[in-house]
Amino acid sequence: MSDPHVIIIGGGFGGLDAARALAGAPVRVTLLDRHNYHLFQPLLYQVATASLSPGDIASPIRWILRRQRNVEVLLAEAKRIDLEARQVVIDGVEPHAAPELGKATSLSYDYLIVAAGSSHAYFGHPEWSEYAPGLKTLDDAIEMRRRVLLAFEAAEREPDPAEQRRLLTFVIVGGGATGVELAGALGEIARKTLRQDFRRIRPESSRILILEGGPVILAQFPPALQQSAREALERLGVEVRLNSIVTGVDDRGVLWRHAAGGAAPGAPPPERIDAETVLWAAGVAASPLAQSLGVPLDRAGRVATEATLRVPGHPELFVVGDLCALKQDGQPLPAVAQVAKQEGKCAAENIRRAIAGQPLKAFRYRDYGTMAVIGRGSAIGVVAGVKLAGLFGWLFWVSVHIFWLIGFRNRIAVFSEWAWAYFTMQRRVRLITGDRSWRGSD
């Protein structure tokens, strides 16, 4: 009899660590992902803001797992899970060049780890996505970079001062870590990187706003660090607007209203901000794959698991990462890389135990710390209970992120990019590529 077959859906932090933790286990593993690369998502905003190349923060999943002989990697999208038949229905994702990938097939499993993650959520307004791209994949980051750089180019060509101001206005929706990091990087681009590049516009006159619906930015950090981050943002010229709910996004800008106002009669009408570039950093939605499971989901569409990460009533099914709704000490676990990695490892360990007939262990998250970077030489964080800020926080952030990056080569490349950028204040990857109308020319 052959070894039990474990399918892992998703090659992000959760899925990849689950696959690695099954090295040497008496199982056959198949890891599915829609992309051929594992992405170091915490640094994706640096691709979107022209500091790093896509290749610096992504590695082919096959390559990462090339020496682990019990793993097979498939470039495929999981379309549906049939819990009864214990099958994953897969489909191709890139019909353009290789229609063969488009054939739908079913794969049978003995154990399934769902690590399918999350995507952007537009609060029920999918039509906003066209005007306000989010940041989940490399293609998203290249699109953001394209829009940001094109806005400056368009402003340089624009004779009308009002329109020029609109072109140089950047709105970031959401004041979490991604929103703050994007805003800080945009502030640096406008005030430092592009200083000498233009003749008709002054990039440093750009307006950069964060619209945050809640009463604070970086809600997961202590108030003192929130304050420190806010001051660092303001030094870069970023306006932070709290309690500001976005009620509309179109090709000319955004509409927003104060959170207290509501839609009550007599409340002031939403205000408009004219902006060419709107970046979405406001929320995530669980992968729609969860719905095909037919198991109870929470309001955010995530799967409620046992503390062992197993789904009640389905001893062969584990859910990890952003898709897993698990509370610890009464608090929901945050949707961050560290939680996903530790959960992936735990799910793998529990599959080993299940095969060996041992009792499963309960997942326990160890919080090593949370950080956010605002700009060159400026970051905040709480690490092992200690608060960090400013240059020291930034140096710590740099070390940790280089250490975490997958692959020796990526570490060297990213380190040298950052060192160069730190001293020159330049961003090397200011390329406008990824035109959506690509075609072979003649």
Place this chain on the structure above:
Amino acid sequence: MSDPHVIIIGGGFGGLDAARALAGAPVRVTLLDRHNYHLFQPLLYQVATASLSPGDIASPIRWILRRQRNVEVLLAEAKRIDLEARQVVIDGVEPHAAPELGKATSLSYDYLIVAAGSSHAYFGHPEWSEYAPGLKTLDDAIEMRRRVLLAFEAAEREPDPAEQRRLLTFVIVGGGATGVELAGALGEIARKTLRQDFRRIRPESSRILILEGGPVILAQFPPALQQSAREALERLGVEVRLNSIVTGVDDRGVLWRHAAGGAAPGAPPPERIDAETVLWAAGVAASPLAQSLGVPLDRAGRVATEATLRVPGHPELFVVGDLCALKQDGQPLPAVAQVAKQEGKCAAENIRRAIAGQPLKAFRYRDYGTMAVIGRGSAIGVVAGVKLAGLFGWLFWVSVHIFWLIGFRNRIAVFSEWAWAYFTMQRRVRLITGDRSWRGSD
């Protein structure tokens, strides 16, 4: 009276060197390009074959020229030239994110340097372009990389052995420098880079063919070096087919016939090669902009200039680079970077002379050498009349190309990529990105 206005169309080797050579001259310069970056085109095949990142071989034109105060850079496409009115009609190129760039405008000039280059030519069959992408822009290179990597992924998922063979067949049309360099790099990817990555296919069993219409590959090199290149290609498993004319390209492969056969009655019908991936390296066509000039063009659509690079009858109009048809000692000058750079400089010098009322000088090309690289540790070249081959040729090629690259930072990045790749035989940038159906997801 303000300084005369010089417009340069194109930020490639010719246009960029013309702009630089006008530093400090009593002129206002406007440089137009459709892209925001200057591309080091001789290394584009390394992006297409996952060795280098786009950011390694491209730099923003604004950044390169940021300190030259008499130059203004515009991201714009020159649509038409009105020689009578001395105007260039420009248009935007990126209508998606910044519709403002789409406004057509006219710019007046006193002097015009046309350095608009060339694009792929499909021998009158533009419909082939969909199936056989060429290599001119970064987006082209990312598309090639996507197709090559997807072909291996599709083969891994394909149960039918015949179809698997088709997926692992790569046809390169054209045996010039680009075709040979692409084929050599593909041979290395199949035989070295991907060796450990797959479980069901053996990438080293891939078939890689060069179809060359003429009787030799690398026609510009001496026969001994052609032979040496051919042997190096064969060591990498590349099949070279000479005198092989492509008569059709579709989504299943290519049709070809022997050059001697012709379409004569009784000639054997074209043969089919089943291949998923067809890469076009066969020919270039002059930029269609030349047609709008209304001046005599040669058969290839290029502008016949005087030896001063000036167009007869138009003392204010200069043409340089691939678009310029100039002969030296009875031989047409090749469409290579060195010719374009030297012509750009000469045109700028002649504009300075024209303004100063001095006689113009005739262009004289100094051939510093030509090289082509076949793979790791293997290149051929003729430099100052000396033939180079093998490892020594490769080391020379590496030094020269790093020296030529624009920007200190790019040099370091490319050097470290190559050093790493040389010792590990890996290619770091194996990312499948640039899906044409990009859209913000929800």
